[in-house]
């Protein structure tokens with residue numbers, strides 16, 4: 001259902017006006033901050049834009065607004081809290097017998113975080129069901145599709161309230177924090193690497209020009225921008241260990257025996273920094289993806305796997321890549337960016353925080369000026 005109703009290319013094409021609208025709102029918001037001389041929290045505004053884009057597709061309206069920093073901050077806190085808690089090493093994974101004791105309080109913390117999101121999702125579902133009873137017109141969004149299935153006799157058990165809550169939770173958690181983190185890291189690397197920033201801006205000037213806004217269809221004509229995103233995925237993969245795997249039977253792969261039930265993590269963060277795979281791996285160098293390189297991040301090249309690969313590759317990959325290219329390219333096309341004085345003096349903090357997703361410890365707050 002996710003593949004046909006939410007992420008299929010024809011469905012994404014139909015909804016491209018939503019993404020254009022959300023990115024337009026983001027540009028207006030940044031323009032207001034720029035004229036007030038206030039810094040832009042790049043990760044926060046990209047998070048709010050990604051979150052609202054998802055909520056428009058699923059519930060037909062925004063869950064928060066760029067101007068309501070408190071509510072956006074609360075959502076971001078819950079989502080990053082979930083990712084950190086799920087991704088933290090847990091003693092129960094190594095000694096399953098201890099799991100019921102929940103020694104680190106992981107289960108209790110997750111339950112608290114989940115329940116904050118469930119309140120929001122329950123309100124959406126209840127309001128829609130009340131609207132249906134009152135004969136209101138359909139919205140034909142993802143929620144309508146799911147409620148249709150749930151209303152059928154054979155769908156009742158398949159999509160009960162708890163399953164719907166988990167589905168929405170997975171979509172919002174998997175889709176918002178990951179996309180905003182890549183925009184924030186790309187901007188961070190560009191401000192650290194002025195020659196790459198200049199090349200990106202030149203490309204935008206030549207391909208798009210000064211008078212019109214960027215459209216998704218332009219992305220194929222922006223090879224340097226695409227190389228920047230790939231290079232950011234290599235150095236800062238939003239899901240550094242992908243999702244854990246657990247084989248149901250013992251396996252032998254490349255001479256290694258993997259016992260049944262063992263937890264397997266694929267460390268794409270380490271693959272991205274492996275000097276046997278990459279020249280000067282610590283260096284931000286988008287050029288490595290130009291000049292005849294065919295390396296892509298869609299799962300065929302094991303050197304670059306930010307979305308996983310194969311059967312369980314991220315179902316939101318196409319949406320995510322359209323979104324992050326459009327957001328980053330628009331931010332660079334419409335504004336000039338600079339560091340606040342103290343960051344100029346002390347340098348940008350590059351520390352990252354390891355959870356299920358990799359986030360920046362100190363948010364990137366920088367100054368925009370209209371081009």
Ligand code: HEM
Nearest residue numbers: 171174175178179238239242243306307308312314316320
């Ligand atoms: C830059 C952005 C994103 C990155 C790097 C990313 C990465 C990943 C990765 C690595 C996985 C696990 C794949 C595996 O099992 O090996 C995953 C799963 C998933 N992603 Fe994404 N993702 C991104 C954006 C999105 C978006 C926008 C959505 C849509 C809302 C989404 C929805 C999902 C879902 C639902 C799963 C779970 C699939 C399953 O259970 O098999 N992701 N993602």
